[in-house]
Amino acid sequence: MDKFDSYGKTPSLFTFNYTIEEFQHQCRFPHTEHFFVQGGFQLNGMEALARFYPRGYSNGDENWLSLYIGLESNVDVEIYTYFEVNIIAMVENSEIIVFSNQYQLLFTPGFMWNAINILPTEVALKRMLLPEGGLKVRILFNTYLCETDRRLSRPMSGMWTRVREMLAQDTGDQDFDVAFLIGTRHFLAHKRILAYSSAFSAILHEWSGVEGLIIELPYVRPDVFEERLIDCYMKSNRFCKECLSVRKSKVEICC
Numbered sequence: 001m002d003k004f005d006s007y008g009k010t011p012s013l014f015t016f017n018y019t020i021e022e023f024q025h026q027c028r029f030p031h032t033e034h035f036f037v038q039g040g041f042q043l044n045g046m047e048a049l050a051r052f053y054p055r056g057y058s059n060g061d062e063n064w065l066s067l068y069i070g071l072e073s074n075v076d077v078e079i080y081t082y083f084e085v086n087i088i089a090m091v092e093n094s095e096i097i098v099f100s101n102q103y104q105l106l107f108t109p110g111f112m113w114n115a116i117n118i119l120p121t122e123v124a125l126k127r128m129l130l131p132e133g134g135l136k137v138r139i140l141f142n143t144y145l146c147e148t149d150r151r152l153s154r155p156m157s158g159m160w161t162r163v164r165e166m167l168a169q170d171t172g173d174q175d176f177d178v179a180f181l182i183g184t185r186h187f188l189a190h191k192r193i194l195a196y197s198s199a200f201s202a203i204l205h206e207w208s209g210v211e212g213l214i215i216e217l218p219y220v221r222p223d224v225f226e227e228r229l230i231d232c233y234m235k236s237n238r239f240c241k242e243c244l245s246v247r248k249s250k251v252e253i254c255c
Contacts, residue, residue, distance in 0.1 A: 011202070012044040014141045020052050023135040027054040027121055034058070036068070044079075044143050047072040052137065057115040065121050065135075069105065070113040078228060079107040080199035081143040082206065085118055087128050088136040098128050103219045106199060109148065111224045146198035148231075159241060163233045164226070166244045174246065178204070181216045182225045189229060190246045193239055196232045 018039045020026060026037065038051040048071050057066035071079065087099035105114045124135055167188060170176065176188035194200035207215050217225070233239045238247045240254045247254055 010144075012141070012143045012145065014041075014043055014143070016041050016050060016139045016141065018050060018052070018137050018139075019130070020054070020135040020137065022133050023054065023129055024125060024133055027125060043071065043081075043141060044145050046077075050139065053115075054121060056117070056121075061117055063121055064117040065119055065124055066115055066117050068113065068115040071107055072112065073109075076109040076148050077107075077145055078109075078148045078197060078199050079143060079145050080202050081105050081107070081141055083139055083141045086138040086140070087119075087124065088138055089128050090130055099124075104203070104217050106217075106220045106224050106228065108224055108228055110227070111221060114219070114221065116219050144198050144202040160230060160234065162244065163230050167229065167233075179214045180225070181214050181218075182220050182222045183218065185222045185226075186214075187225065187229060189232075193232050193236045193246060194229075196236050197228060199228065200232065 016039070020037055026035070034053055034057060035055065036051040036053045036057075038049050040047065040049045042048065048069065051068040051070070053061075053064075053066040053068065056062045056064045057068055067085065082102060082104045084100060084102050086097045088095050089098045090096070099119060101118070103116055105116075107114070128135060130136055166174070170188055174188075174190075176190060178189050178191050178194070180187040180189070191204060194204060203215065203217070207213070238249070239245075240247060243254055245254050
């Protein structure tokens with residue numbers, strides 16, 4: 001079993017530095033399809049790797065520098081990480097951050113990888129190379145992790161399907177109090193149900209204090225998000241599996 005550094009509401013902080021040597025050469029064509037360089041590291045007690053694709057991870061992304069993050073765990077875990085990608089250049093012998101952006105990713109037992117586009121390759125080539133031609137990338141991770149048992153709720157079960165349909169229909173009877181935009185898909189939910197998950201708790205904490213706003217997570221995969229969302233309802237003792245209603249407390253009688 002992996003020895004994890006932190007659980008639940010306590011984030012694990014980690015910084016990963018990697019220099020893509022001879023970046024201009026790595027960007028030249030022809031390369032084998034979706035050429036990459038990679039570095040390994042330990043993230044929250046798990047084996048992790050970062051792959052950098054100078055000409056894109058997938059078809060249509062050949063003009064982008066893409067980042068692939070993969071994790072390996074010996075136990076079923078749910079992981080939410082928000083991280084910052086910095087590109088470091090040298091100006092008068094001093095390191096200067098010339099690019100910075102933040103991202104959020106959600107990992108589950110069935111989806112322990114994700115890929116995102118960082119910035120156009122030509123922008124990196126023109127303005128961000130080190131004097132010797134490398135591209136220095138620094139990634140600062142804030143990671144929330146919790147063990148989970150995916151055997152407790154299965155996507156093919158009848159109840160799983162009923163919950164999925166319930167969450168897809170805003171009839172006005174469910175009193176949803178939080179909304180998400182994941183890619184192009186909208187999801188509605190109840191905060192008291194999401195409290196079951198350390199990942200969702202971390203997401204809600206990030207957006208706390210902002211009322212009436214849709215939480216946008218553009219880099220999270222919609223299928224992964226939906227799976228974890230429904231899983232919260234399936235495992236919560238505040239959600240009635242008979243009438244599909246959300247109780248104000250776990251002892252409330254609803255049907």
